Amino acid sequence: MAKKNIDWGNLSFGYIKTDKRYVSNYSDGKWDDGAIIEDDMITMSECACVLQYAQTIFEGLKAYTTEDGRIVIFRPDLNAERLANSSRRMEMPVFPEDRFVDAVAQTVKANADYVPPYGTGATLYVRPYMFGINPVIGVKPADDFQFRVFTTPVGPYFKGGAKPITIKISDFDRAAPHGTGNIKAGLNYAMSLHAIVTAHNEGFAENMYLDAQTRTKVEETGGANFLFITKDNKVVTPKSNSILPSITRRSLMYVAKEYLGLEVEEREVYLEELGDFAECGLCGTAAVISPVGKIVDHGKEICFPSGMEKMGPTTQKLYDTLTGIQMGRIEAPEGWIKVIE
Ligand SMILES: *Cc1c(COP(=O)(O)O)cnc(C)c1O
Numbered sequence: 228m229a230k231k232n233i234d235w236g237n238l239s240f241g242y243i244k245t246d247k248r249y250v251s252n253y254s255d256g257k258w259d260d261g262a263i264i265e266d267d268m269i270t271m272s273e274c275a276c277v278l279q280y281a282q283t284i285f286e287g288l289k290a291y292t293t294e295d296g297r298i299v300i301f302r303p304d305l306n307a308e309r310l311a312n313s314s315r316r317m318e319m320p321v322f323p324e325d326r327f328v329d330a331v332a333q334t335v336k337a338n339a340d341y342v343p344p345y346g347t348g349a350t351l352y353v354r355p356y357m358f359g360i361n362p363v364i365g366v367k368p369a370d371d372f373q374f375r376v377f378t379t380p381v382g383p384y385f386k387g388g389a390k391p392i393t394i395k396i397s398d399f400d401r402a403a404p405h406g407t408g409n410i411k412a413g414l415n416y417a418m419s420l421h422a423i424v425t426a427h428n429e430g431f432a433e434n435m436y437l438d439a440q441t442r443t444k445v446e447e448t449g450g451a452n453f454l455f456i457t458k459d460n461k462v463v464t465p466k467s468n469s470i471l472p473s474i475t476r477r478s479l480m481y482v483a484k485e486y487l488g489l490e491v492e493e494r495e496v497y498l499e500e501l502g503d504f505a506e507c508g509l510c511g512t513a514a515v516i517s518p519v520g521k522i523v524d525h526g527k528e529i530c531f532p533s534g535m536e537k538m539g540p541t542t543q544k545l546y547d548t549l550t551g552i553q554m555g556r557i558e559a560p561e562g563w564i565k566v567i568e
Pocket of ligand 1 (some may be wrong): 411449450510511512
């Protein structure tokens with residue numbers, strides 16, 4: 228085994244084909260045994276349900292090398308559970324949660340040469356997904372499904388340190404009440420593309436979406452949950468049924484309470500109280516936390532006291548503690564780290 232000849236420190240967040248991937252097929256009401264294969268191409272009918280009616284869901288997690296040289300993945304059982312929840316909402320068969328974790332582990336192991344070395348800031352991004360594959364023209368769920376896992380090495384999210392970003396309040400909505408905002412489905416991303424292209428064209432890094440019903444409460448961005456720090460150092464995250472339950476956010480809330488002794492609160496967060504917070508960050512697997520320095524609400528600027536130069540102090544502590552746990556420098560809670568052997 229030899230690591231691939233890749234300039235780990237200069238990788239971007241883009242797709243690079245790796246050698247192996249996992250596939251399992253569902254037909255006649257059951258999943259087959261699944262296998263690691265080499266072919267990265269998928270052949271399907273022109274009328275496949277995923278192509279016509281977007282019956283597809285996914286997960287995202289990372290494999291990385293710890294300080295002591297082990298390859299690990301972070302809380303894959305929660306990705307398994309979340310994919311199962313997405314499956315039920317999308318009328319797709321559940322891929323058994325223990326098999327999900329095993330499939331991810333097998334895929335990472337098969338691509339071990341692509342797991343970036345410790346200290347490079349790069350990681351091996353793991354993408355499990357499932358889609359309806361048989362032809363469907365009258366609207367209904369597919370009968371046959373494919374579950375796959377591929378990996379791709381990705382660079383450090385922030386090259387040269389995390390600089391706070393400026394985001395805008397979007398005029399588009401991400402998710403309806405009682406809709407699909409709380410599951411990880413491609414459809415939630417398809418409809419966010421126009422909103423993010425618009426935001427980027429206007430010079431903003433991300434969109435802050437509000438609740439679609441009243442447009443007074445904070446939901447999340449296209450792909451990350453919000454964390455706010457109050458001036459008296461409480462950690463607050465928005466509560467809503469249409470937010471995707473981020474594993475990073477749930478882990479950070481636990482770390483805030485149990486490792487840093489901070490008060491934590493999951494509650495409705497109103498647009499009009501944003502100016503009262505001391506710090507703001509976006510959390511998700513890719514960046515862990517991206518600090519937000521400024522939110523622009525139709526020309527009105529909300530600037531956090533933490534400024535535009537660096538992460539706020541509490542956000543930084545949260546970031547350091549969680550990444551310390553992930554990299555094996557700080558003892559992890561029971562069951563958070565799965566070693567790939
Ligand atoms: C995946 C995702 C997140 C982040 O979840 P993690 O489990 O922390 O990676 C947040 N919001 C949306 C909409 C997502 O799809």
